[in-house]
Amino acid sequence: MLDYAARAARCRTQNQFNRLHIDLETVVSPREVAAIRNAKSWQDLPLQSRVWLRRLKTMAPGIMDRPQGYRRSVVSDLVMVYENPAVPASRKALLVAFTGNSGRLMIPMPAFLQSLDSGLWTVVALRKEADGSYFRGIEGIATDLPGIVGYVDATFSPARYQRVVTLGTSGGAYAAVAAAVLMGADRGVSVGGAPPALAAGTPGALPEIAGKARQLDGTDLVFVFGSDFDPDRQTAEALREATGGQIHPVADVAGHNVINAVLQRGDLEPFLAEVLASDRIRGTLRRRMRRLLTGWRR
Amino acid sequence: MTDKIRDILNTALQAGRNGTRWPADIAEAIADNDRDVALDRLGFDSLGWMEFCISVELQSGLELTPNDIDTMRDLAQIDAWLRARL
Numbered sequence: 001m002l003d004y005a006a007r008a009a010r011c012r013t014q015n016q017f018n019r020l021h022i023d024l025e026t027v028v029s030p031r032e033v034a035a036i037r038n039a040k041s042w043q044d045l046p047l048q049s050r051v052w053l054r055r056l057k058t059m060a061p062g063i064m065d066r067p068q069g070y071r072r073s074v075v076s077d078l079v080m081v082y083e084n085p086a087v088p089a090s091r092k093a094l095l096v097a098f099t100g101n102s103g104r105l106m107i108p109m110p111a112f113l114q115s116l117d118s119g120l121w122t123v124v125a126l127r128k129e130a131d132g133s134y135f136r137g138i139e140g141i142a143t144d145l146p147g148i149v150g151y152v153d154a155t156f157s158p159a160r161y162q163r164v165v166t167l168g169t170s171g172g173a174y175a176a177v178a179a180a181v182l183m184g185a186d187r188g189v190s191v192g193g194a195p196p197a198l199a200a201g202t203p204g205a206l207p208e209i210a211g212k213a214r215q216l217d218g219t220d221l222v223f224v225f226g227s228d229f230d231p232d233r234q235t236a237e238a239l240r241e242a243t244g245g246q247i248h249p250v251a252d253v254a255g256h257n258v259i260n261a262v263l264q265r266g267d268l269e270p271f272l273a274e275v276l277a278s279d280r281i282r283g284t285l286r287r288r289m290r291r292l293l294t295g296w297r298r
Numbered sequence: 299m300t301d302k303i304r305d306i307l308n309t310a311l312q313a314g315r316n317g318t319r320w321p322a323d324i325a326e327a328i329a330d331n332d333r334d335v336a337l338d339r340l341g342f343d344s345l346g347w348m349e350f351c352i353s354v355e356l357q358s359g360l361e362l363t364p365n366d367i368d369t370m371r372d373l374a375q376i377d378a379w380l381r382a383r384l
Contacts, residue, residue, distance in 0.1 A: 014363050015355040018348045101317030102345055130317035171317060257343065 002028065004036045008049050017048035025108035026099075026127070027074075029082055030060065030067035033110045037064050059107065059263060060114035068118040075155070078127040078138050084118035093163035093186075095123045095276065096152055096179065098134060098172030103127045106169045106191065106259035115268040116276075124156055126172070133196060134175035135204050145175060145204035149183045158183070165276050168193060169259060177221050177239070178204040181213050187220040188245075189275050192256050194235045206242060213243040221245030224275055226253030226261065248275060303380045304331055306357045307373065314342045314350030333374040337367065358384060 004024070011017045028036075037053050045053070057064055070082035084092075095116070099105055105112050105125075113123065126148065128134055137143040142151050158164045164185040168176025173193020180188020182204070198205040213221060223239050225232035227249035236247045250271075253261040262271045311328060320328070320341065327335050342350065347364045354362045360383050362376070370376055 013355060013361045015348075015352045015361060018364075019352050022345065022348060022352075132317075 002032055002036075004049075005039060008046055011046075011048070014048065017046070017052070021048075021052045025056075025110070026103040027072065027080055027125075028110050029070045029072040030063045030110045030114045031070065032072065034064050034067040056108065056110060059111040063110060063114045068114050068116065070113050070118045070123070076140055079141065080125045080127075081156070082113055082118075082123040082125065084122075087119050089122065089157075089160040090162065092120055092122055092161055093165060093276075094156065094158050094161040095121050096156075096158075096164070096166045096176070096185075097123055097125045098166065098168035098176040098179065099125060099127050100168070100170035100172045101128075101130045104169070105167070106257050107263055111263060112259070112268075115263075116272055121276075122156075122161070124152065128172070134172060134179075135196065135198055135202055144202075145178055146182055149179050152179075153183065158185075163187075165189065167191070167276065170256065174206075174239075175204065177223075177243070177245075178209045180219055180221065181209050181216060181243075184216065185219055187222060187276065189222045189224060190236070190239070191224040191258055191275075192226075192232045193223070193239070194232075195239070206239075210242040213245065222248050222275055224248040224250060224258055226255055226258050227251050228254035229256060232256060232258075303377060303384060306354060306380060307377060309357060310350045310353035311340070313353035314340070314346040316346060316349060333372065333377050335373045337370060337372055337376075354380070360384070 007020055008017070011020055033053070033056055042050065069084040069086065071085055073081040073083065075081060097105055109125065116123065126134070126138060128138060134148060135145050137145070137147050142148045152158065164183070165187045166176040166180040166183075166185050167189045168174065169191040170193065173190035174195045177188040177190045177193065179185070195206040213219070221243050223236035223245055225236045225247070227233065233249065239245065240247045250258050250262060255261065259268070262268050308328070318341070319325075324335065324339055344364065347367050351362045351364055351367065354360060358380065360380065362379065366379070367376070370379070
């Protein structure tokens with residue numbers, strides 16, 4: 001159980017508070033942030049805590065008094081699940097999120113989740129080591145990307161959900177798209193992603209994924225980037241050419257961190273609704289056929 | 299510049315980089331311990347600078363903060379800050 005007060009009481013320097021808050025921001029749910037805020041009177045919180053909470057509230061205005069109903073489950077240090085237990089899976093979509101090098105989706109996790117309706121989504125958040133690669137798997141869970149896909153299927157039963165979407169940002173972005181192809185998801189979304197240099201024959205490498213993507217029916221691949229940021233634009237266009245997916249430039253964004261730019265504008269909720277929505281309803285039988293076509297292995 | 303300060307800086311730079319790649323010229327400059335590298339060329343966001351400062355404090359016990367970084371231009375100034383206190 002999160003005991004913020006005790007952990008904050010042990011902090012003596014700004015850097016120690018920053019360490020605490022950075023680590024929490026990668027994992028806590030909106031409800032946990034609200035609970036931290038409400039556990040003590042405002043004046044009894046350390047100044048550094050108040051600054052942090054105020055910053056989170058600025059990012060996600062409703063987080064303190066109307067937090068999204070996600071309950072966080074710790075599957076492992078590298079796998080978190082955020083689920084609203086009041087809504088059955090059959091009425092929701094499953095988002096499999098491949099976080100980037102910082103263990104984030106470009107912004108603090110509670111701010112991201114606050115912009116995603118917990119009545120519509122269950123989120124599985126995957127993490128890797130900063131210098132690691134999803135193509136070498138996740139420690140303690142899988143040794144390669146197909147293994148991650150198999151783990152997600154065995155552990156979270158995507159077939160229970162109306163839709164399955166993968167999303168990755170930065171260092172997790174291409175892996176999310178590759179996973180979407182391998183698992184026959186409804187949609188795979190890359191934000192600022194680029195295919196890593198992988199040894200020939202590595203599962204999930206671009207030639208393999210591009211070939212399979214063009215044979216798939218029903219998996220949308222979307223490559224999101226800041227419209228004024230040439231490195232990500234060029235990569236997205238190349239991925240579109242290779243896979244037959246679609247690009248999604250975000251207007252007036254001149255940097256890599258698209259999610260933060262959209263958050264700062266107050267547009268994250270409609271942005272996510274647009275890029276994550278699927279325009280097809282997934283059927284269980286069609287999913288199984290896709291798996292056969294993609295040669296997905298357990 | 300002592301070896302200890304070089305090691306602290308290099309370790310902290312890796313912490314701030316957090317797995318992202320530098321342009322080749324920056325990577326080469328850092329590998330060569332060139333301290334005339336402007337801080338804005340490192341490409342660190344606010345999170346990166348927090349990780350950098352946390353690493354410095356963990357290694358040295360010195361409380362360099364992102365607010366301190368805001369007053370500096372290049373790695374040489376961070377190096378000088380450390381040397382003055384170690």
